[in-house]
Amino acid sequence: MSMLAAGNRTRRRPLTWVVLVLAGLLALVMSSPFLLMVLNAFKTGADYSSHGPIAWPRSLSLDAFSNYLSLVDFPLALWNSVLISTLVAFGGVALSLLSAYPIGVGRVRGSGLILAVLLLSTMLPHEALIYPLFYGAQATHTFNTVWSVIIVFVVLQGAFGTYLLASLMGTMPKEILEAAAIDGAGRWQILWRIVLPILRPTLSVLIVFFFIWTWNEFYIPVVLLADQSSQTVPIALSTLRGQHSIDITVLNAGSLLSLLPTLVFFLIFQRTLNRGVTAGAVK
Amino acid sequence: MKRGYWWYLLPIGLGFTAVVAVPFAANVVLSFFRWKGGIAPLHWNGLGNYSDLLHDANFWLSFRNSVFMIVAIVVIPTGLGILLAATLVDYLGKRFGARAASFLRATYYLPQILPIAVAGFIWSWILDPGSGSINTFLRSVGVSDPPDWLGSPNLALYSVMLMLVWLQLGYPLVIFMAALSRVDPELYEAAAIDGAGWWRQFGAITLPTVRPEIFIVVLTATVAALKVFAPILILTGGGPEGSTLVPSYYAYRNFFELSQVGYGSTIATVMSVVIFGVAAVLLGWQRRSERRA
Numbered sequence: 001m002s003m004l005a006a007g008n009r010t011r012r013r014p015l016t017w018v019v020l021v022l023a024g025l026l027a028l029v030m031s032s033p034f035l036l037m038v039l040n041a042f043k044t045g046a047d048y049s050s051h052g053p054i055a056w057p058r059s060l061s062l063d064a065f066s067n068y069l070s071l072v073d074f075p076l077a078l079w080n081s082v083l084i085s086t087l088v089a090f091g092g093v094a095l096s097l098l099s100a101y102p103i104g105v106g107r108v109r110g111s112g113l114i115l116a117v118l119l120l121s122t123m124l125p126h127e128a129l130i131y132p133l134f135y136g137a138q139a140t141h142t143f144n145t146v147w148s149v150i151i152v153f154v155v156l157q158g159a160f161g162t163y164l165l166a167s168l169m170g171t172m173p174k175e176i177l178e179a180a181a182i183d184g185a186g187r188w189q190i191l192w193r194i195v196l197p198i199l200r201p202t203l204s205v206l207i208v209f210f211f212i213w214t215w216n217e218f219y220i221p222v223v224l225l226a227d228q229s230s231q232t233v234p235i236a237l238s239t240l241r242g243q244h245s246i247d248i249t250v251l252n253a254g255s256l257l258s259l260l261p262t263l264v265f266f267l268i269f270q271r272t273l274n275r276g277v278t279a280g281a282v283k
Numbered sequence: 284m285k286r287g288y289w290w291y292l293l294p295i296g297l298g299f300t301a302v303v304a305v306p307f308a309a310n311v312v313l314s315f316f317r318w319k320g321g322i323a324p325l326h327w328n329g330l331g332n333y334s335d336l337l338h339d340a341n342f343w344l345s346f347r348n349s350v351f352m353i354v355a356i357v358v359i360p361t362g363l364g365i366l367l368a369a370t371l372v373d374y375l376g377k378r379f380g381a382r383a384a385s386f387l388r389a390t391y392y393l394p395q396i397l398p399i400a401v402a403g404f405i406w407s408w409i410l411d412p413g414s415g416s417i418n419t420f421l422r423s424v425g426v427s428d429p430p431d432w433l434g435s436p437n438l439a440l441y442s443v444m445l446m447l448v449w450l451q452l453g454y455p456l457v458i459f460m461a462a463l464s465r466v467d468p469e470l471y472e473a474a475a476i477d478g479a480g481w482w483r484q485f486g487a488i489t490l491p492t493v494r495p496e497i498f499i500v501v502l503t504a505t506v507a508a509l510k511v512f513a514p515i516l517i518l519t520g521g522g523p524e525g526s527t528l529v530p531s532y533y534a535y536r537n538f539f540e541l542s543q544v545g546y547g548s549t550i551a552t553v554m555s556v557v558i559f560g561v562a563a564v565l566l567g568w569q570r571r572s573e574r575r576a
Contacts, residue, residue, distance in 0.1 A: 016374075016375075016378050019370065019374060019375060020375060020378075020379060023367075023370065023371070023375060023387055024387075026367075026391070027387055027390040027391065030390055030391050030393065030394065030449065030452070031390050031393060033394075033402075033405045033406065033409060033449075034393065034405075036405070036409065036416050037405055052414065052419045053408075053409075053414060053415070053416045053419055054416050054419050054420055054423075095294055095295055095298065098291050098292075098294055098295070099291060099292055099294065099295035101288070101291050102288035102289065102291045102292055103292075106288035106291075108288050108289065108292075114292075117299075118299075120559060120562075121299070121303045123506050123558055123559065123562055124303065124307065124555055124558070125509070125510045125531060125551060125554050125555055125558060126510075127510075127512075127530075127531050127534040127535065127538075127547075127550070127551040127554060128306075128307055128310045128548075128551040128552060128554065128555045129302070129303065129306040129307055129310065130535075130538065130551075131309075131310065131313065131320070131538050131544055131547065131548065132305065132306035132307075132309040132310055132313075133302070133306050136301075136306065151298075151301075151302065152302050154298065155295070155298035155299060155301075155302040155303065156302065156303075158295060158298065159295070159299065159303070162295060187287055187288065187291075191291075212396065215398070216396075216397075216398045216399060218398075218399050218400060218512070218513040219512055219513065223539070233398065234398035234399070234400035234401065235400065237398075237400050237401065237404065238400040238403070238404070238517065241400075241404050241517070248408060248414070251404055251408070252408075255401045255404055255405060258398055258400070258401050259397060259398065259401050262396050262397070262398065263396065266396045270389070
């Protein structure tokens with residue numbers, strides 16, 4: 001480090017602190033909705049109505065949580081969410097791997113067109129699919145079951161995954177694939193023994209992303225999962241919200257419970273997610 | 284030789300047909316009919332729905348509001364995201380350590396992992412005119428008549444935009460910070476020694492570095508802005524007086540509240556065309572700027 005740069009640094013000190021304080025204030029503003037939610041989830045309804053939303057709780061109470069759990073079958077919603085998101089994450093990645101293989105490695109005729117169609121379908125507004133899907137789910141008796149949502153999202157996430165994986169497979173060293181073919185490996189074996197291990201880090205990132213995206217999905221689940229027995233965590237919360245007789249503290253507790261699984265998941269996989277955002281951006 | 288590969292496309296072929304191709308085609312076909320949905324009879328309406336749409340003030344209003352959504356989801360977060368990423372990476376990160384920078388990044392990113400139903404509830408409660416946190420705070424500092432953030436037609440759209448900026452900011456920030464990690468720190472040091480100030484470095488090093496990422500962010504965020512749905516459903520329901528109506532919510536209302544399935548399909552079809560058009564323009568713009576670079 002040169003003397004000049006070091007001198008520069010000392011002279012900037014006051015401004016540096018101003019910038020830090022501003023960044024800190026922005027962080028406070030960005031996290032204040034979360035802080036307010038936590039603050040009010042542990043109040044009693046009476047405490048909330050007499051002292052308002054920004055006062056410190058008079059005593060710690062878990063009433064709001066037990067009230068929420070009595071209104072919503074949270075374990076069931078949690079199970080639905082876990083089941084849907086897990087099956088979609090693994091199913092979507094498996095589908096992506098299968099369909100990216102002939103495009104990226106096999107370079108079948110029409111690969112470019114297939115990719116363009118898949119890319120377009122990731123931009124398609126769900127509104128343009130929803131009524132026929134709604135009708136189709138009723139016709140196939142999957143309406144109000146988790147299967148309708150699972151099938152739809154395996155395909156939708158799979159379309160995006162195919163687009164991403166195909167371009168990655170296209171950059172794989174040809175020599176390895178050719179050597180395996182000369183050694184007598186069939187296409188199926190090459191996919192499982194060579195392509196899959198090379199792509200494993202990307203596939204695990206995709207699984208994490210598909211899981212979180214599916215967990216947070218709103219539009220299609222809110223239409224296809226009208227019945228409480230099949231609702232996911234976010235949908236269960238949003239249907240309860242419309243009822244005016246419910247205490248704000250109960251809704252805060254419910255929001256906190258609904259957010260916890262994603263938060264835990266995020267904290268565990270933060271590094272994977274960072275890698276994934278980068279991989280997705282530079283693809 | 285290559286024929287054996289087609290088997291691998293069978294699953295996505297079937298899935299895509301069932302979940303995307305047939306439903307989308309059905310949606311386009313339905314847009315030419317008047318239909319109440321369910322077992323009600325279908326009435327051929329030709330281009331009637333489309334000509335109704337042209338004269339529907341609500342539809343034009345919803346598209347005007349889409350422009351505001353683009354400001355809230357694309358323009359402000361992308362611009363702010365570049366500035367923040369540069370500040371965190373090459374200003375605060377260097378002076379207070381990488382850990383401080385990644386802590387701030389995680390805080391700004393937090394809204395991105397939130398289920399939209401939770402975000403919508405928290406904001407509708409924070410913005411509530413009576414018991415909301417903002418107005419409670421304003422009253423405590425002496426504002427006797429604080430505004431009705433979501434209930435006033437002049438204000439509701441801006442309140443929704445505020446929430447969307449909050450929701451979106453973390454996404455461009457994380458992508459731009461990742462992009463900036465590609466830059467060799469010596470480049471900034473060399474520029475500083477040559478006497479370039481922070482803003483000069485920002486224009487000469489930071490902006491050119493993140494250019495490919497700016498394109499990705501603008502494309503994905505614009506598509507998302509044209510599709511905004513859940514925040515409107517949860518915060519305002521399109522009101523008051525249609526001031527926050529967006530195309531996606533307008534289609535939903537026609538499908539599931541007004542039983543005008545044909546008309547809803549028309550709106551959804553037009554939305555798809557607009558989104559594809561905008562995406563095509565953006566992709567073309569990227570290709571041209573890549574050729575120039």
